[in-house]
Amino acid sequence: AKQDVSELAIFGGKPSFERPLHVGQPNIGDRDRLHGLLDEILDRRWLTNHGPLVTELESKLARLMGVRHCIAVCNGTVALEIAIRALGLKGEVIVPSFTFAATAHALQWQEITPIFCDVDPRTHTLDPERVERMVSSRTTGILGVHLWGRACDVEGLSEVARRHRLALLFDAAHAFAVSRRGRMIGNFGDCEVFSFHATKVFNTFEGGAIATNDDQLARRLRWMQNFGFSGYDQVDHIGVNGKMSEISAAMGLVGLESLDEFIGCNRRNHARYAELLAGIPGLQLHGYDPAERQNHQYVVVEVDQDAAGIGRDALVELLHAENVLVRRYFYPGVHRMEPYRSLYPNAGLLLPVTERLVTRTMILPTGTGLSVEDVDGVCDLIRLAVGQGAEILARKARAQGPRGTAAASARPPPRLAEAAR
Numbered sequence: 450a451k452q453d454v455s456e457l458a459i460f461g462g463k464p465s466f467e468r469p470l471h472v473g474q475p476n477i478g479d480r481d482r483l484h485g486l487l488d489e490i491l492d493r494r495w496l497t498n499h500g501p502l503v504t505e506l507e508s509k510l511a512r513l514m515g516v517r518h519c520i521a522v523c524n525g526t527v528a529l530e531i532a533i534r535a536l537g538l539k540g541e542v543i544v545p546s547f548t549f550a551a552t553a554h555a556l557q558w559q560e561i562t563p564i565f566c567d568v569d570p571r572t573h574t575l576d577p578e579r580v581e582r583m584v585s586s587r588t589t590g591i592l593g594v595h596l597w598g599r600a601c602d603v604e605g606l607s608e609v610a611r612r613h614r615l616a617l618l619f620d621a622a623h624a625f626a627v628s629r630r631g632r633m634i635g636n637f638g639d640c641e642v643f644s645f646h647a648t649k650v651f652n653t654f655e656g657g658a659i660a661t662n663d664d665q666l667a668r669r670l671r672w673m674q675n676f677g678f679s680g681y682d683q684v685d686h687i688g689v690n691g692k693m694s695e696i697s698a699a700m701g702l703v704g705l706e707s708l709d710e711f712i713g714c715n716r717r718n719h720a721r722y723a724e725l726l727a728g729i730p731g732l733q734l735h736g737y738d739p740a741e742r743q744n745h746q747y748v749v750v751e752v753d754q755d756a757a758g759i760g761r762d763a764l765v766e767l768l769h770a771e772n773v774l775v776r777r778y779f780y781p782g783v784h785r786m787e788p789y790r791s792l793y794p795n796a797g798l799l800l801p802v803t804e805r806l807v808t809r810t811m812i813l814p815t816g817t818g819l820s821v822e823d824v825d826g827v828c829d830l831i832r833l834a835v836g837q838g839a840e841i842l843a844r845k846a847r848a849q850g851p852r853g854t855a856a857a858s859a860r861p862p863p864r865l866a867e868a869a870r
């Protein structure tokens with residue numbers, strides 16, 4: 450482990466890791482099983498359009514969630530778009546800004562106005578009291594996000610939705626195989642939408658699903674996902690092509706067999722991070738409720754610059770140089786991205802918690818591609834950086850020269866450093 454700041458890669462030292470450590474490196478199940486299923490698909494010559502593997506995956510997912518219907522979709526974003534359309538949302542929908550852009554895009558894409566609502570600073574999810582204050586005569590729904598796999602206050606949000614007769618759906622892209630008060634995510638609101646993107650704890654390369662206990666809604670969702678077909682050659686609805694392919698379903702079926710192992714690995718990494726980062730001033734690692742099922746997909750740290758002596762962005766830059774590709778999810782907040790920044794320039798005024806979180810939050814690498822030794826190495830670097838924050842900043846300033854700008858502006862922003870992947 451590096452003992453001195455002079456050894457850090459930002460000051461010319463050798464990076465601590467030869468290969469990049471990613472947030473969201475895919476978990477991959479048994480390769481032989483996958484190859485076998487691929488052969489079956491090719492032999493059968495049934496590649497997509499509700500093939501047997503998609504059907505099998507849907508029923509296994511529905512069983513895992515204990516939900517009546519689970520509709521496999523080509524990705525989480527299209528699944529959101531279909532759910533929003535099938536629920537008949539229009540006008541305004543209340544949504545957090547502290548999320549991935551896709552949550553808001555799925556609304557704006559259909560010319561529905563996302564009304565950005567602030568989140569609870571503790572849970573990072575929608576605060577029902579704030580949501581209620583944002584309901585207007587144009588509001589038709591609430592779209593909550595179970596960020597980092599932590600369920601929203603579903604009871605509070607359901608109550609607001611009931612009082613104002615609003616549709617309630619959840620973006621559960623982060624919350625596959627997670628429970629809320631002992632009940633699996635997939636059962637809440639009118640429906641819940643999952644992402645099985647490569648970066649998720651469980652993946653189908655690209656993919657997603659919509660879960661619901663509402664039979665009529667499920668029928669509509671299936672029509673809309675398949676061009677509006679309601680019979681062999683009968684189209685009764687507007688629809689898109691949101692189908693999952695057999696190859697994706699094969700990946701999913703194989704991944705499901707190893708799901709406990711994937712989650713176990715994440716849990717082990719999370720516990721190790723918690724152990725080694727405990728007591729570092731200004732660093733708060735988010736924990737999980739041990740009474741609930743969890744996927745530990747995201748290891749979330751908040752950095753308090755005053756207490757840590759080094760800010761989140763300086764820490765990200767330092768770690769990237771060491772090949773630790775931490776992420777600044779979800780900087781800068783969707784309301785500060787286009788088209789929202791131009792369309793709703795004042796949205797930020799009502800989002801003080803979000804505005805603070807986007808400057809402090811950092812996501813650490815995890816997944817089956819990461820060993821405990823890797824986690825130890827990442828924690829050593831963080832401990833060194835926080836302990837020597839003042840020295841690091843002083844050195845950086847010296848390296849940048851008296852004006853303190855040249856080197857800083859020449860350095861690529863953190864995201865570009867990821868080209869190493």
Ligand code: T4K
Binds near residue numbers: 472
């Ligand atoms: N709602 C929420 C709350 C979401 O977080 C997401 C997606 C959605 C909706 C939409 O679901 P999908 O339509 O995607 O199914 C990534 C993912 O692409 C995205 O699925 C995910 N959320 C988001 C949080 O993360 P980026 O732009 O950060 O991806 P990228 O390419 O930078 O990859 C992330 C990291 O993973 C990198 O460090 C590289 C590593 N990686 C990635 C891939 C694809 C690998 O190591 N191997 C790989 O194959 O969005």
